[in-house]
Amino acid sequence: MCGREISQGIICEKCDKPRKSKPETESRVAPPATQHAHALDPFPKAPILPFPVEAVSPAVTSVVDLLVATGVASILLGPDKSVKFVSDAAKALFEASQADLASARFVEEKTGTRIGDLSQASSTGMRIREHNVIYSLIPLSGGAGGAVLIFRLTDPMSESQASFVNYVRETVLNPLRSLREVLSSRAADPLIADTATTVEQVLSSLELAPGINERKAAPRPVPGVTDVVRRIADRFIPYADLKGVKVQVDVPDLNERFKDHDRLAESLAILMDNALHYVPAGGQVVIGMRSMDHKGKPLMLFFVMDNGALVPESLRQVIFEPSFVWNASAPERTGRGLFKCREFSMAHGGSVWVESKTGKACTFFLRVRPDGQ
Secondary structure (H helix, E strand, C coil), rough: CCCCCCCCCCCCCCCCCCCCCCCHHCCCCCCCCCCCCCCCCCCCCCCCCCCCHHHCCCCHHHHHHHHHCCCCHHHHHHHCCCEEEEHHHHHHHHHCCCHHCCCHHHHHHCCCCCCCCCCEEEEEEEEECCCEEEEEEECCCCCCCCCEEEEEEEECCCCHHHHHHCCCHHHHHHHHHHHHHHHHHCCCHHHHHHHHHHHHHHHHHHHCCCCCCCCCCCCCCEEEEEHHHHHHHHHHHHHHHCCCCCEECCEEEEHHCCCCHHHHHHHHHHHHHHHHHCCCCCEEEEEEEEEEECCEEEEEEEEEEECCCCCCHHHHHHHCCCCCCCCCCCCCCCCCCCHHHHHHHHCCCCEEEECCCCCCCCEEEEECCCCCC
């Protein structure tokens, strides 16, 4: 362009000076000022569901695993007495579904006893349907809280034992008896006679085993309720004589009977024992019963009255609770084992209470419904 002769290359030093390259950042085109970043959609949150107590408490999880493995009739309660777990054996014992046993109140109604303080261990006997049961409340420690309710059958023979006995009868006893008859018909042969003797010995030993013999003991006759009251009075008269206390029996001549007479006698014995503990020398104890109606239904009302110390008003409900602790040296009258009377009365549609209307005599009342009412 300047007319200068270019001797080397094709670039003129004056006309074609190298241009400075622009920084790479300047070549980028900035986004328009009006352009905005897209808003991100928030991640959807799943609903928060409460985990079962077994999932968050290793202690409770271990307890549940143990109860499942043992197959014992049991119910696991939380610290607020809410039902957390019910074993299959407990459902079979109560003949109830999981939904029915989801409430501690249902258990109390079926057992006829109140679930006491979950931090205090307790145990008592009761009857659930046709079964005799030992009920135990076992507190859970280690931070888990709550308690386990255990129901142990005390029937003469459990279901597994009965199943084994039936198996032995059908697969062992009956074939051995048939073999004994065949061998006895051929006892002329010395070898067969020796074999028959051996079979007889084995069969006799099996028949002596508990529960194997098919013969059942004759059922005991059910005594009348008046006989039960008199029998309890006779039991405590010797002790009352030593203390100088007069015992009086006040029962009408009735033919009424009560199937659960053993537990009735136990409850009356508890009331008599407490009366003789608190009545002073020269005092008097009256035990009796009355047959009455309540709302058109028959009732049996038993009572034990004495002229000993009175029960304070503040304790007249508490003394019947399972958690109540008896103190024999306490200045006020309390009583021992009264919760058993309450459990018995509730199991038979009744109640138990104490009164002192005159301020001079203390009377414990035990009310139950007759059988089938």
